[in-house]
Amino acid sequence: MKPDRVLLVVLAAVAALAVPEALAAGAPVLTEADYPRLAGVNSRIAVWLAAQLHLWFAAFVLAVPIFVFIIEAIGMARRDERYDRLAYEFIKVSITAYSLTAILGGLLLFLLVLLYPHLFQYLAGIFRPSMAWYAVLFFAESALLYVYYYGWHWLQGEFRKWVHLTLGLLLNAVGTTLMFLANAWVTFMMSPAAVDPAGVFSGDTWAAIHNALWNPVNLHRVVANVAFGGSIVGAYAAYRFLSATSAEEKAHYDWMGYTANFIAIAALLPLPFAGYWLTAEIYAYSQQMGITLMGGIFAWLFIIQAVLIGALFLSANYYLWCGMGRSDGAARYYRFVKYLAIVIVGAFLVWFTPHTLVLTNEELKALGGPYHKYLGALGLMPAKNIAVNIMILFTTLSFLMYRRANRVPVVGWVGAGNAALAALFAAGVVNIAALGIYHGYFTNTVYKVASSIPQVLTTLSIIVAAVVIDSLMYRGAREVAPLRWGRVPDRAQYALILLAVAFTWLMGLMGYIRSSLRQHWHVTNVFRDASADAFTPTLGHAANVVSAGALIFMALVVFVFWVSRVSSRHTDAAGYWKKAGAAA
Amino acid sequence: MNAFARVIVFGLAVIAFFAGFSNFGVPQVEPAPPPKEEKLALGQMTMAEFVALGKRVFEGKGTCTLCHNPVGGRAPLLDRVGAVAAERLKDPRYKGEAKTAEDYLYESLVKPSAYVVAGFGKAGTQDAESPMPEVSGGSTRLSEAEIRALIAFLQDWSGVEVTVQIPADTGEAGKAEEKPSQRSPAKDAPEVIAQFGCIACHKIGAMAGGPIGPDLSGIGKIRDAAYLRRAILDPDADIPKGYQRKVMPANYGEQLYAKELEMLVAYLAALK
Numbered sequence: 001m002k003p004d005r006v007l008l009v010v011l012a013a014v015a016a017l018a019v020p021e022a023l024a025a026g027a028p029v030l031t032e033a034d035y036p037r038l039a040g041v042n043s044r045i046a047v048w049l050a051a052q053l054h055l056w057f058a059a060f061v062l063a064v065p066i067f068v069f070i071i072e073a074i075g076m077a078r079r080d081e082r083y084d085r086l087a088y089e090f091i092k093v094s095i096t097a098y099s100l101t102a103i104l105g106g107l108l109l110f111l112l113v114l115l116y117p118h119l120f121q122y123l124a125g126i127f128r129p130s131m132a133w134y135a136v137l138f139f140a141e142s143a144l145l146y147v148y149y150y151g152w153h154w155l156q157g158e159f160r161k162w163v164h165l166t167l168g169l170l171l172n173a174v175g176t177t178l179m180f181l182a183n184a185w186v187t188f189m190m191s192p193a194a195v196d197p198a199g200v201f202s203g204d205t206w207a208a209i210h211n212a213l214w215n216p217v218n219l220h221r222v223v224a225n226v227a228f229g230g231s232i233v234g235a236y237a238a239y240r241f242l243s244a245t246s247a248e249e250k251a252h253y254d255w256m257g258y259t260a261n262f263i264a265i266a267a268l269l270p271l272p273f274a275g276y277w278l279t280a281e282i283y284a285y286s287q288q289m290g291i292t293l294m295g296g297i298f299a300w301l302f303i304i305q306a307v308l309i310g311a312l313f314l315s316a317n318y319y320l321w322c323g324m325g326r327s328d329g330a331a332r333y334y335r336f337v338k339y340l341a342i343v344i345v346g347a348f349l350v351w352f353t354p355h356t357l358v359l360t361n362e363e364l365k366a367l368g369g370p371y372h373k374y375l376g377a378l379g380l381m382p383a384k385n386i387a388v389n390i391m392i393l394f395t396t397l398s399f400l401m402y403r404r405a406n407r408v409p410v411v412g413w414v415g416a417g418n419a420a421l422a423a424l425f426a427a428g429v430v431n432i433a434a435l436g437i438y439h440g441y442f443t444n445t446v447y448k449v450a451s452s453i454p455q456v457l458t459t460l461s462i463i464v465a466a467v468v469i470d471s472l473m474y475r476g477a478r479e480v481a482p483l484r485w486g487r488v489p490d491r492a493q494y495a496l497i498l499l500a501v502a503f504t505w506l507m508g509l510m511g512y513i514r515s516s517l518r519q520h521w522h523v524t525n526v527f528r529d530a531s532a533d534a535f536t537p538t539l540g541h542a543a544n545v546v547s548a549g550a551l552i553f554m555a556l557v558v559f560v561f562w563v564s565r566v567s568s569r570h571t572d573a574a575g576y577w578k579k580a581g582a583a584a
Numbered sequence: 585m586n587a588f589a590r591v592i593v594f595g596l597a598v599i600a601f602f603a604g605f606s607n608f609g610v611p612q613v614e615p616a617p618p619p620k621e622e623k624l625a626l627g628q629m630t631m632a633e634f635v636a637l638g639k640r641v642f643e644g645k646g647t648c649t650l651c652h653n654p655v656g657g658r659a660p661l662l663d664r665v666g667a668v669a670a671e672r673l674k675d676p677r678y679k680g681e682a683k684t685a686e687d688y689l690y691e692s693l694v695k696p697s698a699y700v701v702a703g704f705g706k707a708g709t710q711d712a713e714s715p716m717p718e719v720s721g722g723s724t725r726l727s728e729a730e731i732r733a734l735i736a737f738l739q740d741w742s743g744v745e746v747t748v749q750i751p752a753d754t755g756e757a758g759k760a761e762e763k764p765s766q767r768s769p770a771k772d773a774p775e776v777i778a779q780f781g782c783i784a785c786h787k788i789g790a791m792a793g794g795p796i797g798p799d800l801s802g803i804g805k806i807r808d809a810a811y812l813r814r815a816i817l818d819p820d821a822d823i824p825k826g827y828q829r830k831v832m833p834a835n836y837g838e839q840l841y842a843k844e845l846e847m848l849v850a851y852l853a854a855l856k
Contacts, residue, residue, distance in 0.1 A: 300610040307605055308602065494594055505602050539610060
């Protein structure tokens, strides 16, 4: 494409922001010739990578202030300055990432306008009012972030600390609203609202924002962002631990890694439930879309997802088990680790079992069908729901065990409390399994996943009840010995790095499936994609793009971490500068 | 190897493992390309070819098998639907307007909630609402001819007599560019007739036309304006002897401007 044509296309698309009449004609009907091409650039991959990179960084910079706010508040409540220093170190990491997020957002906008001008024009026409708010909020977010970060040491002490914490709250409120606005655009493309079948816009922008999938995606992204942000900071702490040269440094970064991992896991546990809700809403919006997601061309993607989720849960648990080495009282609990490992690996294998096997014709004949006689039942969603709930419950057990490792309870009802906890977990597992088996294998297919909600409620209830009982039981507990931060094997740090890489890759993969569900539509059923790329790529192709994106992201993250470190370094340049007296 | 190099190598290995598993550990399904409009030579088609077209629509563009299959159980199987259609009309839960089995099948495709098979309704609606999309709209967007072919296939599959007539034109549905708001109104009735291709089926005075619809050359002698208006807006309300129902598109009410309709009615009523 010639440069003058590029300029014209960009100008035309931007001009569309001021031409609402263009929407009266509905969604444009395009041909392949309507899509500008850049020599040597695949439009879809270029936009895909820019969008995914922007999203990774945006998730990171939106998540970090959430848990920085929480850590700062904990520090204030406990008057423990370690938390304040930790929170500051977290926000310092995200401040450089903020600039990169904005740059990548600009790149995405430029590529959209350049390569998909008609789509941009159409969406801009519908969301014009919210785009203006987006710009306003972006400036507000920037201002709040800079005051929050640069004012950290200035706003210390009684009243000033409260002012600082309030700034943190505002920063999070503005950041979350920004994300919700952006979510409206992508969810509108999946489940359009306020437009007729020809794409003619009713003029109600709020209805277009508040489309069927907006809230489920909002919730899913908030929770996932926190888990992702925690995992990235955890990887940073792991690297700093591995390269630390003093015991103090190791202790500090061990504590930082533990805290980041705790945040990541705390957000990871409810994430599958947010996913259930999103999937249920996709089915409610369009059964065709739901079936395409779970049982159609994307079915195998969930086997890849199982590998990734398995990696997340196993690495998170492994880190907790390794971390018990910090405690002198942990030996009491080591014998339970193998049982936890067996259950979690078993649950992972169930999740990993495909429903339809990949078979040769001979194997198909020998088996009498595409489903294995016994394992076929494990490939169904009810079995996987049982597995994931049990995996979450046993990860909770790992966490409780870790918490107990260094403490001895002093209350008089320890025996009764432990029995109650054992009964609670046993009853929960039985309930989850019974619900899944009954609904999954003894009712109509339509009700196969009807057990999801009661299973989720069972799991959440057990987690809350167990944490409450355990906290009461260990109130005022005696410490076996002071925790030895830094006394943890190096391999535990690789579990944190695995967690971050798996999270990054998983987000990319799920982003692909969310977007690909539209298949050959820019806006589902309303605005058809007529470009040369209007086909769904194979999983292998998608995985390669996601991997390339993850590599670029990791390289940029290394850059961000490096910049955050060099900003605090000082080089003694004695002899370089003239002395004040000598200059005269 | 220092810590930085070890972390980088480990990270690369993890990404390589995920990419490798995705490329070699799971089957690489090639999703079907976007459906393309099939050029239908309806005039030369035999009924067997028309039924075969319906089968292609059923398995392809119509995406029917996504739900109507024995594995998923998300929608009723259709191998007997042609045979049970007449019984459905007598079911107290039937809310539609069809009078024949063929019309029932048509209605179930374009208004799926007229009758919902027990147990297959949308959750929470007590089988009052079907989760099935209308096949003439949404992402499916079957043309009138494709819907007819689908009905022919379903009747043939059920082992009952195929009552569908092969339509004369495709009657493509869902074309946004045909919306009245997107074209300039015709200046007079002949322009309306030309724009909407009425003479493809009707002979109208000096304008030579096809034999699919009645000859309108002297229609004003036997029909008044009210009848003609209804015949345009609701063509199946009264079918002259020797002609088939559901051949003339029923959506002219949505396509014509009010002024155009009145010009056309007045023009036809004056043909004496």
